[in-house]
Amino acid sequence: MTEHPSPRLQAERWIERQLPRIVVLPLFALSLFFVYGFIAWTAYISMTPSGVMPVYDFQGLAQYERLWATPRWYVAILNLFVFSGLFIVIAMAIGILLAILLDQRVRAEGLIRTIYLYPMALSFIVTGTVWKWLLNPGLGLQRFMREVGFEDFTFDWLVNSDYAIYTLVLAAVWQSSGYAMALFLAGLRSVDDEILKAAAVDGASGWKTYTSIVLPILRPVFLSTVIILAHLAIKSFDLVIALTGGGPGYATDMPATFMYAFAFQRSELGVAAASATMMLMTITAIIVPYLYSELRRTNR
Template identity: 75%
Template sequence: MPPPARAKSARTLGIDRFLERWLPQIVVSPLFAASLIFVYGFIVWTVYISFTRSGVLPSYNLAGLLQYERLWSTPRWYVALQNLFVFSGLFIAGCMAIGILLAILLDQRIRIEGVIRTIYLYPMALSFIVTGTAWKWILNPTLGIEKFVQELGFPGFSFDWLIDPHMAIYTVVIAGVWQSSGYVMALFLAGLRSVDDEIIRAAAIDGAGPVRTYATIILPIIRPVFLSSIIVLAHIAIKSYDLVVALTNGGPGYATDLPATFMYSFAFQRSELGVAAASAVMMLVTIMAIIVPYLYSELRGGRK
């Protein structure tokens, strides 16, 4: 081979080796930089703003824990926290109960398994905005369930939870459970299908019925699925915003406020950027308190 051709071949080989080694990093680096700036960078900025006197506009003069004192002296924040406990507790319990029951039903390999699975997985394809809007129509006293039942011949029937300050938060729970129970069903169905059939046959030979088999043998085997489902559902509950905005807009009044809607209201409607940042930090701390122990247990289990 002539020297120029040999040199050209060497350069081509060197470029190929360079691309083979560095192309993945080159492709991923813009996304990594964007995540670093627009996710973690703004998290750091929010934490800093929460320790300043920021109002309508950001202020970078530190003021200690002033905004946190203002946050915890605001009655509306306590309403948001109370709603969060009610919503997250009922939301997680409802999704887990319905999801597990549906997964056990489908695990029997019934004929219409595909139809049922499609029906209950379909809400997962919808955004919470669509879910909230649909359930706003369904629960509207003049359009939905109440009017439908009254037209059936029950004029005294009343279902006005959507406009009742004491019951409105439960409408958010209903819509949330409808949206996410299919996700739990999918997780548990995958876990149930991974259990060895020999274990089920052995339980049947020992005289264990279906209820006892699932309750004492199968479900304990897939215990990690419980933890994963609860972690994901808790994360959804803590940062819920779009569902509440579409369904109740935080009302009546601020009866269905959650920390996420509280943060938005104080940041963009009441021009209290410092208080909003402090509430965002409290949400971050809550999520980290849930996720970090889970990640630690997973990493520890992986090392073992």
């Protein structure tokens, strides 16, 4: 005759099985509320006539119509495309070039890798502040060059509305290209040496080996790098605030700084929430295809 465990023993076993869920549940509930709850709240506020304070009268898509009728929003969107495109392409090009050079097992590789990775340890606030000093016409590069004898040297991008956006690109590439290098270097080191030996036996040159064999193998690394750099570009609020403040005027406005300006300076909370929702949709459009491709690859 089988003896059934006592109710106390059953309870202890149930608690033991459910303990991981019990431990994780409070954190999950807090994340659900403070992340997804406030995302839902922002999306709803974007469809209300909120000004200085939230107003919960449903208004439909009126704030989105105001948003897309605002010239400053188009400047922010254009700046985002210019900044993101240049930043991603240049950072990836420098990253893959440095990775290929380091993959040759050069001397002091560890030191060189650390030097290139060090800027990533800094916050964008620090990076923006340092580059603001370097590019300030009265303090940085232009003044230095004139003091050493090049009196006609001019580098006023920081105060020139036509070129100020490219100062953001310079600072962002300086900070993030080392991170792209680390990703590509890890990918290069994961390539099977037998493949490279076979290519060498077949008489393929080093350039041909990398362009025809190695780089196609690194396609997942390229995709991951693009996603990470695009994510950094879209969230580039602190770099803009520290380096240009969105200026001159609003020449270097980004969607993130546009949202901040309309929420806390112009007291148009509804328009700011609409811009935040558009940013979320942009990030979702980037992340979801990436996650889908990763899930398909792991399920094969």
